[in-house]
Amino acid sequence: MKFAALFALTTCLIAAPLAAQQDGKPTAKAEKSDTPPTAVPDPMRSVTRHSGTFGGTRVAYRAIAGDTYLKDKDGKPLASITSYSYIKEGPVDPNRPVTFLWNGGPGSGSLWLHMGAFGPRRVVVPGDARDDGAPPFPIIDNPDSLLDVTDIVFIDPVGTGFSRTLGDTDPKNYWGVTQDAKSMADFIRLWLNEHGRWNAPKYIGGESYGTTRSAAVIRELEGTYTDVSINGIILISSILDFSQAADVPGNELGYVTNLPTMAATAWYHNKVADRPATVEAFAAEARAFAIGPYASALLKGNALTEAEREAILPPLARFTGVSQTYLRQADLRLSPSRFYKELLRDRGLTVGRLDTRYTGVDYDAAGERPDNDPSFYGIDGAYTAAMNQWSREGLKYSPDLTYSAIGGTRDWDWNIAGGPRGGSGYLNIAPWIGKAMRENSGLRVLVAQGYYDFATPFFGAEYSLNRTGIPTDGRIEWHYYEAGHMMYVRDEDLRKLSADIRAFIRKR
Template structure:
């Protein structure tokens, strides 16, 4: 979730992972003796997924990332689910992570694709108090792919070891290198180098996916990938920069505002479906609204008077408020203003959720009701499942989110310059141009304001990204974590299962 020169990848850590003041080889070796061996638990299970009965091996535990001398630097915790029996060379393996940055993989693991899931209300109500139902997950993808859920350093149970500075792993490129290193190690240990491979994530996890594909396919030790799964995408961060003078975010946010206004019955002459209203909002946003914003102080009174009532209809916010805001409605103000007359605020991760603040007078909400409505259930479920069912119970506190410190957002100079412009979508474009067998799956929720759906469409509709049908789009009637709504979990599972089944077995 958001608060938001090609390099040769080495199997072991690059200088980016070295300590600021390296110890001597002898000191490193001595320090390594104090680090216990990785903790790993292997259990065996059976379940029915996608209507197919699957016997599988669950491996929960640590993989050590090491320096060139073999000294442990960090422990990456992962949860692997591999079908039992003779290995089918055509059976895919899918590597998944969440976002933050600083979030563990518990959301996709326990909410969407793991063999067990926690059940929370589908109708945007809060999860209440424990115990929470942890049930067999018929929507898991284990019938079509083996699954590996990965917690980056500083998330879940993953951590830096010994004297290693965890900041060596906290950054777009640093993090991606460690994930690519882990994937290579996993392929080694599981003899799956020639298997079809998928990578994917949610929220910042989509940023991570773009950066990881660069590390996997943009090096001389190429790891070709069949598919990238992007759930609630954030690739071009200029859209999320709520800063004076940046007009792009207002344009890409507007269709999400329209969907939210439609959901909460704040639309005059409301269309029958949210899809219909969103289509109208997109046309207005990229047309008259974008034109008006780009004219700035040159916008005539007549044009302003023409745009304002349309903007009011699409946002559900009064013309008077929009006039005072100079036609620029920030997300925080929208969360507070839309249902102010009802004394309610709306969620950021999922605008279907509502909450009550300390009072109704503030400019922005006290908190995000769509996050505090679900976090208790997921954290409890992940700990209970890992420690009891998977028999993996390290003496470490599980960090659901917020476990990383200051993040290094620098990605260096882009393929055509512009190092100050944070946009990783070109990494996906390059991978598509250089791997004809690569496809991309994009899932977006209509009521997601953390990563608005029109922003994802904008990011992947730019020069350099092939427009040849290899990017498939899917929309859902929930928010950032669309799988909290069971009908959308069912659809998401079906859509990704189809994506993997038709993925082929190579380039």
């Protein structure tokens, strides 16, 4: 590869003087650049062999950690995608599934699902919403990995983990809803080529923005004539319709879809009068109130009478755990950031965003919004340490790069013009899943939601996949967990999540 680059450069330098004179007539001299092309290194890859017990079954597997280069039509490397493939040893079983997984952000590496849920090794953090503290963090064998039922490929999109652009390629070419999805679909095709798995059952899935990515990737895989048919999509902590998160005056939808998560959080922190025995029961009450009386009141806007306003305040206070006085001052509209600060203000605590079971202590208790998210800084150190330790020491893949856990991309292109109805002004890509299901009768969807997740509220996920055009023939299954965005930090929920997905894969 280095020789080819040197040959191309030498050819250009030789050709330049010849272009300076044609037919005996002098022409403008080509300028010689003082900046040499950026060298592209050879791809790194490590293969190691391991064994473990997963789902009660002993599995010998090989791990392939390393780079896959995406190239242009002329074979020029443009970007390197790092992946971690775990493949069962032995002859290829044509019926053995392969599952491609990623996280979200956008800008997040796959370390959360990799080292927290489904990889053969995982890091242990407190499951009861306590801070992870300082190292060393326990990294243990993971009996809840899915390797007994599927090979697994964890993928870090460009700009995350060790994945990056190469040479002079602009990274923004990969930082957008569609651009990112195209690169992931390209990677999947290359992986299937390399491993001879084109006719294997295939699953894709992700967490958070990774569910957005999953919808965009299914469009790239199944929406063209070079079809890659998929058996199932795994959506963990879903965000498909971003209109719910649009903090725009006059947009009432987010208040409606957020309210059941507020209710679950108030229930967890014992801020509910006449508290039901289970969070499931209270969440069911909150759903009915949110889509009924509460939505009706908000949609009336200034036409809401004073009597109607006073009638809605007591149940709204009960479901949110926030005083009627505060809710009256907020005009019945309680934003998430205000809720994080207000719910436990009397205790001098804030609640988390990714997982509202977590609590934090701010600089002072007087502010309107929290200083930070205790459910993120409560786990991030452990995951970053575990990912680097396992990759560099366990898998022997140790590039001279910093692993970017999250935040490695900028200026994300959210434009999806030519996509679902509404185009780029209304970012809802759930219709892409509906279209894929209508055109692939074997495609099923699993949705996993935490009751205490405020980043991607469970009622918002339900709303997104309950719209016109989404098949209602039972191919979407729902599962709920008593934790937050990363429900697998709680051991009981990791076991349940693993069992739910294992059963989903076996159902094919």
